Amino acid sequence: MHILSIAGSDPSSGAGIQGDIKTYSALGAYGLSVVTAITSQNTLKFSKVQEVSSDMIKSQLDSVLSDFKIDAIKIGMVYSSSVIKAIYSKLKKTKIPIILDPAFESTTGGTLLQKDAFIDFKKLLIPLAYVITPNVLEAEKIANMRIRGKSDARQVLRKIRQMGAKNVIIKGGHLKGHTVIDFVLENSKFYEFSGKRIPVTNHGGGCGFSAALAVSLAKGKSLRDSVRF
Ligand code: PXL
Numbered sequence: 001m002h003i004l005s006i007a008g009s010d011p012s013s014g015a016g017i018q019g020d021i022k023t024y025s026a027l028g029a030y031g032l033s034v035v036t037a038i039t040s041q042n043t044l045k046f047s048k049v050q051e052v053s054s055d056m057i058k059s060q061l062d063s064v065l066s067d068f069k070i071d072a073i074k075i076g077m078v079y080s081s082s083v084i085k086a087i088y089s090k091l092k093k094t095k096i097p098i099i100l101d102p103a104f105e106s107t108t109g110g111t112l113l114q115k116d117a118f119i120d121f122k123k124l125l126i127p128l129a130y131v132i133t134p135n136v137l138e139a140e141k142i143a144n145m146r147i148r149g150k151s152d153a154r155q156v157l158r159k160i161r162q163m164g165a166k167n168v169i170i171k172g173g174h175l176k177g178h179t180v181i182d183f184v185l186e187n188s189k190f191y192e193f194s195g196k197r198i199p200v201t202n203h204g205g206g207c208g209f210s211a212a213l214a215v216s217l218a219k220g221k222s223l224r225d226s227v228r229f
Pocket of ligand 1: 007008009010015016017039041076077102103104105106107112204206207
């Protein structure tokens with residue numbers, strides 16, 4: 001099983017490429033990686049970011065796509081419009097399922113997607129997604145509306161699907177309460193998963209979720225079973 005992550009480097013290894021590869025390895029899959037940007041950060045502070053050139057991104061993609069049978073592709077931090085266009089040019093015709101995990105801002109306040117790249121993120125990447133996995137804040141930004149309860153969550157799911165993603169999962173961890181609810185729109189069915197909040201502070205929890213989801217989908221499991229997994 002080969003899973004490709006297209007994402008930023010996180011030297012603290014909680015999120016990004018490093019976090020993804022650890023998750024793939026833990027679940028018995030082989031992780032490939034295309035680095036879109038290099039960040040300097042730890043669990044406390046986000047310091048700097050440097051994007052990788054469009055030419056280098058295309059070349060990294062050619063290297064892995066021409067050699068490996070890739071079962072799923074996860075896209076995380078893409079940072080700039082130029083990175084987005086490079087990814088789009090190489091993946092617009094692929095049949096490999098794409099798990100799009102938006103990364104707009106780190107928990108410590110670092111910019112993971114430049115403001116002027118947001119339009120291309122919506123226009124070019126969302127339509128490529130077999131599933132998109134925003135957290136509540138990202139989902140609100142994409143749909144341009146607040147999520148105050150379940151009916152808002154359903155409306156946001158619907159709006160994001162209309163932008164072209166086949167399936168949508170809103171990760172509910174940022175909502176308050178002891179119970180955490182994830183909201184799912186699979187084809188035209190809404191459903192929810194709820195569980196007890198785990199009391200840990202975790203840098204990279206969202207990356208871990210979507211990386212594990214990618215492994216399960218690559219194994220041919222349904223979306224519902226993969227979210228549960
Ligand atoms: O949103 C998660 C994330 C994704 N990718 C990189 C990150 C982070 C959060 O800090 O640094 C590279």
